[in-house]
Every structure is written in C-alpha cells, then in structure tokens.
Amino acid sequence: MSVILKTEKLRVEYASRESRSGTKVALNGLDLEVRAGEVFGYLGPNGAGKTTTMNVLLGFVHATGGEARLFGVDVREPIARQRIGYLPELTYYYKFLTAEELLRFYARIFGIPRGEADRRIDSLLKLVELEHARSRPIKTYSKGMQQRVGLAQALINNPDLLILDEPTSGLDPLGRMKVREIIQRLKSEGKTVFFSSHELGEAESVCDRVAIICQGELKAVGKVSDLVAQYQCDLEKLFLKLIGYQPQGVS
Amino acid sequence: MNNVLAISGIVIKELYRRKDFYVLFVLTALITLLLGSVSFFNDAKIARYLKEVCLLLIWISSLVIAISTTARQIPAERENRTIFPLLAKPVTRGQFIMGKFLGCWLACGVALVVFYLFFGVVSESRGRGDSSAAGLSATAAATDASSKTDEHDHAAAGSEHHNEHETPETTGQRSVVLNYVQALWLHWMMLGVVTAMVLLGSVVLSAPSVSITISFIGIIGILLLGEHLNKVALRQPQPLQAIIYTGYFLIPHLEWFDIRDRVIYDQPAIAFGDCGLATLYAIVYTGLFLFLTWFVFRRKTLTL
Numbered sequence: 322m323s324v325i326l327k328t329e330k331l332r333v334e335y336a337s338r339e340s341r342s343g344t345k346v347a348l349n350g351l352d353l354e355v356r357a358g359e360v361f362g363y364l365g366p367n368g369a370g371k372t373t374t375m376n377v378l379l380g381f382v383h384a385t386g387g388e389a390r391l392f393g394v395d396v397r398e399p400i401a402r403q404r405i406g407y408l409p410e411l412t413y414y415y416k417f418l419t420a421e422e423l424l425r426f427y428a429r430i431f432g433i434p435r436g437e438a439d440r441r442i443d444s445l446l447k448l449v450e451l452e453h454a455r456s457r458p459i460k461t462y463s464k465g466m467q468q469r470v471g472l473a474q475a476l477i478n479n480p481d482l483l484i485l486d487e488p489t490s491g492l493d494p495l496g497r498m499k500v501r502e503i504i505q506r507l508k509s510e511g512k513t514v515f516f517s518s519h520e521l522g523e524a525e526s527v528c529d530r531v532a533i534i535c536q537g538e539l540k541a542v543g544k545v546s547d548l549v550a551q552y553q554c555d556l557e558k559l560f561l562k563l564i565g566y567q568p569q570g571v572s
Numbered sequence: 573m574n575n576v577l578a579i580s581g582i583v584i585k586e587l588y589r590r591k592d593f594y595v596l597f598v599l600t601a602l603i604t605l606l607l608g609s610v611s612f613f614n615d616a617k618i619a620r621y622l623k624e625v626c627l628l629l630i631w632i633s634s635l636v637i638a639i640s641t642t643a644r645q646i647p648a649e650r651e652n653r654t655i656f657p658l659l660a661k662p663v664t665r666g667q668f669i670m671g672k673f674l675g676c677w678l679a680c681g682v683a684l685v686v687f688y689l690f691f692g693v694v695s696e697s698r699g700r701g702d703s704s705a706a707g708l709s710a711t712a713a714a715t716d717a718s719s720k721t722d723e724h725d726h727a728a729a730g731s732e733h734h735n736e737h738e739t740p741e742t743t744g745q746r747s748v749v750l751n752y753v754q755a756l757w758l759h760w761m762m763l764g765v766v767t768a769m770v771l772l773g774s775v776v777l778s779a780p781s782v783s784i785t786i787s788f789i790g791i792i793g794i795l796l797l798g799e800h801l802n803k804v805a806l807r808q809p810q811p812l813q814a815i816i817y818t819g820y821f822l823i824p825h826l827e828w829f830d831i832r833d834r835v836i837y838d839q840p841a842i843a844f845g846d847c848g849l850a851t852l853y854a855i856v857y858t859g860l861f862l863f864l865t866w867f868v869f870r871r872k873t874l875t876l
Contacts, residue, residue, distance in 0.1 A: 335873075373875075379660045381874040399662045407660035413653035415582060417589045429578040430661045474657060484660075 325482055325513055326355035326378070330387035333373050333537075347373040349537040350387065355515050357481070360508050362524035363517040365534040366564050371517040372410070373537075375486055379407060391482065403431070406475035410486040412467035416460035420451055420470045423459065424477055431478040438477075445473040448503065465496040472503060483507060485516035489523060501527055521556050531556075535564040575667040576674055579658075583675020584682075587641060597683060600633040601690055620836050623695050627832045630687045631759070637683055638763045639787045642676045642770040644780040646869075655874060666866050673771055673862060680763045688756045696748070750841040755831050758847065761854035762829035766791055768861035769824070775869045794826050824857040 330350045337345035348370045355361045365371050376382040377389050378396055394401040414423055421442060428438035446452045449469035454462065459470060468488070475483060488504075489497040504514055504527050518524055524531050525545050532542040540563040541548055545556060552559045603626075649655040659668065770787045777783045797804075801823075805816035828850060831842065 376875060379656075381656065381659065383871060383873070399664045402660060403662045405660070407657060409653070409656050411653070413656055415586065415654055416652075417586055418582075422585075426578060426582060427657075427661060430575055430658075430663060432574060471657075478661075 323357045324354045325357050325392050326515060328353045328389045331377065331384055331389055332386035333377060333382060334385045347537050351539055353532060355513060357513050358511050359529040360504060360514045360527055362528035362531040363515065364519060364524055364531055364560065366519060369534045370537040371534060372486060375484060375517065378484060404481045406478065406480035406483045408471045408475040408485045408488055410490050412471050414459050414470060417458060419456050419458055420446065421455045423470065424473060427474050427477045441477060445476055449473045465492055468492060468496065482513045482515065485514065487518055488516055489520060521560055525556050533560060533563050575663050576670045579668060579671025580675035580678060583672060584679050587679045596633055596636060600629055600687060603629055623836045626691050627835065630691060634680060634684055634763060635791065638680045638766050639770050640784055641679060642767045643774050643783040643787055645672045645676065646774045647778050647780045665870050669862060669866050669869060673767055677764050677767045681760050684756055684760055688752060692752050747841055748838060751835050754841055754847055755835050758829040758831055758850055761851050762826050764858045765824050765826060765854050768858040772861050772865040775865055794823055798823055798825050799827050
C-alpha cells in the first residue's frame, strides 16, 4: 500500500513565556506514515500534540524543522489539500448559511461543476441525514446536526484522505454510532481516514492501526492487536503506561 | 480567481443577512430622503446646503460601512474559527485576503450606488427650480471645459458634444449626471484604498474593536489633515519637518477623491484623464496595502 501521509523528523516550537528557553516544543521529531485505504487512529492525552500535527498537515502552522507531505506534496503547497477532507473538532462554519449553501460554497472552492455539485450535495445530505433541514440556517442546528454538516463538507470533494479531529467529541451515543458507521463505510469505499481521539474504545473498534503520542513524541505505532500482544495488556493499560501515568496507591 | 469570487460571495451574503448593515443603510437613506425632499421657498442656497448635508451623510455612512465591515472580517474568521475549514481546502492565504477585500469593496459599491441614486433622484426632483439657472451656467462651463480637453477625451466624452437637437438645458443635465457618476466612481475608488488599509490593520491588530477605532482615527485624520501636512511641515524645525514631509508623501491622499463641491455647486465635470489618474492612484495604494496584508498574514500561525 502506498504512503499518502508522511512526516519526517517533524518539529514544532512555540514561543512560550513559561519556558526558561522561551520556546515550548509541541512536536519533537515526529515520524509518521499513513497508508492508503487504512483507518489510522492518532491517540494521545490532551496537550500531547495531536491537534498541532493536524495544524501542520493543513498548513495552519509552519513546522520549525523536518517535513510533512500529503500525497508526496509538501503540506505548505495548497495543492496538497486538493484531495483531502477535514473535519475540525468543533463546528466552525458560517452559521448564517444553510447546509446547502455551505456545501455549495465549498464545492465551488474545489472547482466542482454545478451539476456535479448538486448531485453530491443531495447524496451527502442524505448520507448525514440532513435532507429535511437543508434550507435551514446552520445556527438553528443542534450540535449533532452541525457535526454532521461538518462531515458532509469534509466529503464534498470526494477526498482520498479524511482528516478528522476528534470526530465524536461531545456527541451523544447515537451520534457517535452514526459517525463510526460513516467511517466504516468510507473505509469500505477505499478511503483513508486519519483521526485523532482519546476515546480508546472507539479507536479499537474502527482503526486498522493506531499511533500513541505524548508530549510531542511518538510512543508507539502499529496494529492494536500487535501492540496489545507486544505489551501484554489491553489498550487502555498500554495507553496509560506509554503516557507515563503512575497509579496512586490506595490505602 | 474562482476561489476569490467564492469567498467574496460569502462576504456579501453575510452583509445582507446582518441586521446592523440595514440599520445604517435605512438611517442614511431616510435622512437623505427627508433632507433632500425639503424645499424652503425654492431658495437655491438652502437646496445646496441640504445637498451638502446629504453628501456628507453619505460619506460618513460609507466610511462606517467600509471600516466596520472590513475590520471584523479576518478577526471574526479567526474568532469563530471558520477560517480553519476554509484554509484546509486548496485556498491560498493570498486568495483569502483578495476574497475578503473584493467582497467588502463590492458591498460598499452596491451601498454607494443606492445612496447616490437616492440622493440624485431626491435632489434633482426637488432642486429643479434652482437648477435651471445653475444648469445654464454649468452648460457654459462644460462647453468651455470640453473645448480644452484633448481629442481622446472628446471621443470618450462624445456625449458631451452638442448636436442640433440638444438644448443648453439638456447638456447641463448631462453634465450634472456626469458629475454624479464621477463623484460615485471616485468615492468607490477611495473606499477601495480604505478597505485595503483597514484589512492590513485587521491582520496586525487582531481585536476588531481596536482595529475599527484606529482605522477611523487614521482615515478621518487623513481626510481632514492630509492636505495640510506640507504646510504644517514648513513651520516645524528639522528633523520634524522632514518626518512630516515624508508622512505627507507616503499617506494616501483620500481627500483628492472628494469632489462633493462639484456636485453641490453644479460645477463642470472633471476631465476624464484626471479621473483616470485618480483611479490609477487608488489602484496603486490599494495594491500596496493588499500586498502588505498578504505579507503579514502569509506566515501567521493559526492555531485551533
């Protein structure tokens, strides 16, 4: 399988007043590979560097060192984002637009012809079960509905790689189930999904491979079954062990 | 270009769906309509005074619309985080800046057209009594001005030529219309410079309120004091004189685009060449400010 997402010795530093050196290292020499057609879970505690990695991949933050490539193209080139779909953790969309208008706007950005855009908008709104609310402004949607609009916009260009930042965060069990179903469906269509999460059960159920990151450094990467066999414990214990959690003794 | 147009379309859509835009719009239109419709005993001077007040209101409103709309574009995108899904698409930061600029500038243009249309209809319908005399004087002046322009200008302003079917009154009316069109065009060009300037301010000062306040002070300062800076410089000792002189030559002279007096006093339209030069001046400054905005924004870290 070809590698479609690759980072090599990726390093990101931020200016920080808290640190004595004046900088804080968010990512430290990150080497990562995601292959075509797999669902890749990117796990880590809060502040581990998951979102920073995504920020670099999407061109929001420029790496201090190393490099990141999507489909072999440097992430700083806008064309690298032509074949990806991105779903942020929270819904950040123009709330004065309707779902249909939002999707049409993004379709235009990708240069999708009008007829084709109409067809895709219909099928995506059907996929995320928002056909009935397509003409309502997004500001009137519930959180779950907004998250589903987000998923639809991430799919408007029929991407080969989907980058999802904690896609089930804040959703009720039904919403989580629906998102998982959509991820499974995308996988069956041959799409690559790269998603960050700290929901271990979710990762275990949908991922082909996972990577665990802590304090900007990669701690482990591989198939869940291989990692569990290697460390001889379940994923939760493995996760806690790798992030250096020491359980307090109970007297 | 497609991305720029798509982003500008969203800016315009947001504007016409926001209520505060309409408040200012209706207020100005109402005051323009009321003042413009008042006629005190057909006194020409009073009618001119009312025209002056109406045009001043249009200028203030257009500046409020341009500055308040532009200043919050990029900060609001960052604050609401709508910038992230957008820049995660194949959109360059340059296209993003251009889209924002174009959207704001086109929206200002639409507002200006409506304002001037209102003003034109009201002042022409009410000021007809005094305009016939003024129209005749304008005709004479227009004829004089047209005789001085070069052949190219004659071709462009072919409509200004008299023919055997035209009366001096219709030529005068044509000159008045031309004055309105030129005033609108130059006003819009000036708003292009203002929009680009405010956009630069909004990427440097990320808080919209700070950006709006500083932009207002700066632009009103340029409009009121810009043309006097060289005279002020003359009275200053060195090196202050050199500094003020440098400022005089660096700032965009927005007051050059203000031809309200020509509209108010029915003076002849300005030469097309001069109008073109002013347009070129606006394009250069707009381009410069947009380049600086892109330069500041291109490497800016955006964090979720």
